[in-house]
Amino acid sequence: MLDGLRMLGHSLLGFASIWPLLYALSATLLGILIGCMPGLSATLAIALLTTLTIKMPPNDAILILICAYVGTIYGGSRTAILLNIPGTAANAAACLDGHQLARQGQAGRAMGIATTGSVVGSLFGVVCLALLTPTLGEVALAFGAFEFFWLALFGVMMSGSIAGADPLKGWLMGFLGLFATLIGQDGIHAVNRYTFGIKDLEGGVSLIPALIGAFGFSEILTVLAEPARRATLNAVDSVLPRIRDVLVYWKTILRSGVIGVYVGILPGVGEDMAAWSSYAAARRASKEKEKYGKGSIEGLIAAETGDNASIPGGLIPALALAIPGSAPSAVLMAAMIIHGVQPGPMLMVNQPQFVYDVVAMTLIATLAMLFFGLFLVKPLLAIVRIPRTVIMPVIFVLCTVGSFAIASRLFDVYLMLAVGVGAFFLRRHGYPIPPFVLGLVLGDILDKSLRRGLTLSNGDFMPFLTRPICAVLAFVTFFTMLMYVPAFNRLVHAGWSRAKSLVHWRVVS
Amino acid sequence: MLEPASADRVVPRATDRIDGPIWVVLGAAITAGALRMERLEAQGVEWFAAPGLLPGILGVLIALAGVLISLRVRRAGEVAQPEATATGERGRIVLTMLLCLGFAAGLVGHGLPFGFAAMLYLFAHIGLLQWHERRASGQVVRGLLVAAAVAVGAGLAVPFVFEQVFLVRLP
Numbered sequence: 288m289l290d291g292l293r294m295l296g297h298s299l300l301g302f303a304s305i306w307p308l309l310y311a312l313s314a315t316l317l318g319i320l321i322g323c324m325p326g327l328s329a330t331l332a333i334a335l336l337t338t339l340t341i342k343m344p345p346n347d348a349i350l351i352l353i354c355a356y357v358g359t360i361y362g363g364s365r366t367a368i369l370l371n372i373p374g375t376a377a378n379a380a381a382c383l384d385g386h387q388l389a390r391q392g393q394a395g396r397a398m399g400i401a402t403t404g405s406v407v408g409s410l411f412g413v414v415c416l417a418l419l420t421p422t423l424g425e426v427a428l429a430f431g432a433f434e435f436f437w438l439a440l441f442g443v444m445m446s447g448s449i450a451g452a453d454p455l456k457g458w459l460m461g462f463l464g465l466f467a468t469l470i471g472q473d474g475i476h477a478v479n480r481y482t483f484g485i486k487d488l489e490g491g492v493s494l495i496p497a498l499i500g501a502f503g504f505s506e507i508l509t510v511l512a513e514p515a516r517r518a519t520l521n522a523v524d525s526v527l528p529r530i531r532d533v534l535v536y537w538k539t540i541l542r543s544g545v546i547g548v549y550v551g552i553l554p555g556v557g558e559d560m561a562a563w564s565s566y567a568a569a570r571r572a573s574k575e576k577e578k579y580g581k582g583s584i585e586g587l588i589a590a591e592t593g594d595n596a597s598i599p600g601g602l603i604p605a606l607a608l609a610i611p612g613s614a615p616s617a618v619l620m621a622a623m624i625i626h627g628v629q630p631g632p633m634l635m636v637n638q639p640q641f642v643y644d645v646v647a648m649t650l651i652a653t654l655a656m657l658f659f660g661l662f663l664v665k666p667l668l669a670i671v672r673i674p675r676t677v678i679m680p681v682i683f684v685l686c687t688v689g690s691f692a693i694a695s696r697l698f699d700v701y702l703m704l705a706v707g708v709g710a711f712f713l714r715r716h717g718y719p720i721p722p723f724v725l726g727l728v729l730g731d732i733l734d735k736s737l738r739r740g741l742t743l744s745n746g747d748f749m750p751f752l753t754r755p756i757c758a759v760l761a762f763v764t765f766f767t768m769l770m771y772v773p774a775f776n777r778l779v780h781a782g783w784s785r786a787k788s789l790v791h792w793r794v795v796s
Numbered sequence: 797m798l799e800p801a802s803a804d805r806v807v808p809r810a811t812d813r814i815d816g817p818i819w820v821v822l823g824a825a826i827t828a829g830a831l832r833m834e835r836l837e838a839q840g841v842e843w844f845a846a847p848g849l850l851p852g853i854l855g856v857l858i859a860l861a862g863v864l865i866s867l868r869v870r871r872a873g874e875v876a877q878p879e880a881t882a883t884g885e886r887g888r889i890v891l892t893m894l895l896c897l898g899f900a901a902g903l904v905g906h907g908l909p910f911g912f913a914a915m916l917y918l919f920a921h922i923g924l925l926q927w928h929e930r931r932a933s934g935q936v937v938r939g940l941l942v943a944a945a946v947a948v949g950a951g952l953a954v955p956f957v958f959e960q961v962f963l964v965r966l967p
Contacts (some may be wrong), residue, residue: 339962339964340962452806453806455861455864455865459819462858465854469851475845476836480829480833481826481829504896508892508893513885513888514885676922677922680917680925684954687904687967688910688964688967691905691966692964692965697967700900700905701900701901704896716809716812716815737849738844738850
């Protein structure tokens with residue numbers, strides 16, 4: 288514990304100089320601006336900034352990316368409250384009550400609440416990041432190929448179950464993402480798989496260009512397909528949060544923070560699920576249920592606390608296990624690898640200081656978010672007035688540059704185009720993209736773990752099911768999938784109801 | 797975890813009638829490719845370490861998912877019809893796709909300086925996207941000037957920022 292505090296102090300001192308602070312403020316501001324613009328996601332922001340910062344020292348580059356990440360998720364609450372249009376998917380829950388408050392002439396109060404919730408949620412997440420990452424890293428040292436196989440599969444299946452409205456299509460996208468990552472030279476025997484003689488494909492499907500295509504180009508196509516509309520903004524009152532609003536709902540804030548971190552840790556489940564889960568839990572426990580959807584302060588604070596707490600939450604498995612908790616944390620992981628940091632169980636052994644550097648970066652990002660949230664509301668809103676017909680083509684130019692910059696290959700630009708067009712049409716047919724992204728990230732781990740595990744067990748699949756951690760992960764994975772089969776679901780519910788009534792009978796008697 | 801199954805409430809889409817068979821064909825093709833892949837038996841590699849193992853499994857799973865999607869839409873009493881497209885939506889999609897593909901695949905990396913290629917693309921795309929709105933409000937010239945200003949500004953700023961400030965090579 289003391290070692291951890293010492294390293295955290297060392298990290299904070301390392302960032303206490305002009306250039307890191309300038310980077311932090313600029314990146315957070317840029318993130319907020321990007322978050323304010325509907326159609327642009329945190330994943331795209333981090334992917335584009337990864338290419339921009341590729342020549343910078345690792346700590347400066349990762350600081351910029353984390354600050355932009357935090358800023359983007361927070362910035363989306365601005366348009367959610369003022370225009371009823373979430374800047375990012377994570378802010379959709381904030382629309383329900385935030386916009387109602389704006390219509391009642393309390394836009395400033397709503398934004399102050401959103402700022403408070405975001406800051407407190409992020410701070411709670413930072414504490415969890417500092418405490419849980421080293422612990423999880425130590426536990427993960429006991430993980431072998433068998434355990435990593437199930438972790439990777441669990442991540443993809445969980446993402447497929449929860450992202451989108453149709454689990455079957457979600458799992459299919461996960462399988463597709465896993466397959467896409469297998470294209471190219473096999474990592475164990477260097478055999479070409481599905482390259483069809485194309486030299487450029489031997490290096491595999493590059494993650495950053497594929498993400499830019501899936502979250503950038505496909506989003507540009509989606510946004511520009513809609514007719515143009517002008518944003519009209521309501522007047523904004525004072526944005527300073529009232530202390531009373533915070534103190535009255537302290538239980539909601541704590542609950543939402545815990546849910547946010549927990550959802551963030553779950554592989555493949557993003558900030559939007561954290562926001563909705565926190566909102567739903569707050570509503571269930573609330574004494575003012577009737578206010579939800581009509582301008583509930585409690586509902587807004589729950590949503591914004593949850594989604595911001597999930598940002599550090601998503602970094603916990605990314606750092607400790609190399610399994611990203613969300614799509615933006617997947618890009619962050621890729622950026623870390625590009626800059627020579629290897630996430631995973633050995634991180635706490637080889638580069639323990641880096642974990643506390645990330646904690647410090649997230650803390651700095653949170654403070655920068657607070658600063659801009661309180662003092663720069665009205666100027667920031669000017670960005671919302673820029674028409675999409677101007678912003679989106681410029682963003683596409685950046686997508687082209689971003690795809691090229693990683694490896695200086697035109698092939699990556701073509702890959703971005705192909706993935707973007709494919710993702711656009713798949714989305715229109717109801718196929719969610721996050722499981723595909725997670726499949727892309729986890730496919731290599733899954734492939735190597737499966738083959739190494741089978742080699743260790745000489746072709747016997749039993750260790751995949753009988754080792755203790757594997758048994759738990761396998762049970763959770765299969766149980767989650769089977770719950771989407773109606774007959775099995777009815778069976779489980781019947782058994783659960785019977786068990787509850789038996790317990791109730793025993794308590795009563 | 798004990799929430800009612802989403803499968804109960806999922807309403808298949810009309811497009812699933814086409815998608816299902818496509819996934820089956822894709823899955824079968826992936827599996828066939830995996831079966832034809834080198835197994836490296838001559839190098840003493842066992843079947844469970846063969847490079848085609850996971851792709852083969854994934855091919856089967858994708859094909860199976862395609863079969864389930866096809867069966868589900870065939871058995872469904874009602875299907876969700878595609879949402880009505882907004883006026884001009886198809887045109888905007890085709891326009892955006894053509895211009896984006898034309899820029900990224902046609903202009904970039906084929907001799908033109910990146911900044912100049914970006915200027916041409918931005919002027920064309922912004923001008924065309926705003927054309928109807930500007931014409932309806934009698935601001936065509938203003939619209940073209942705005943498109944030109946954004947095109948020149950971005951065409952100069954993007955290469956400068958990436959190449960001179962952040963030292964990132966452009967195509």
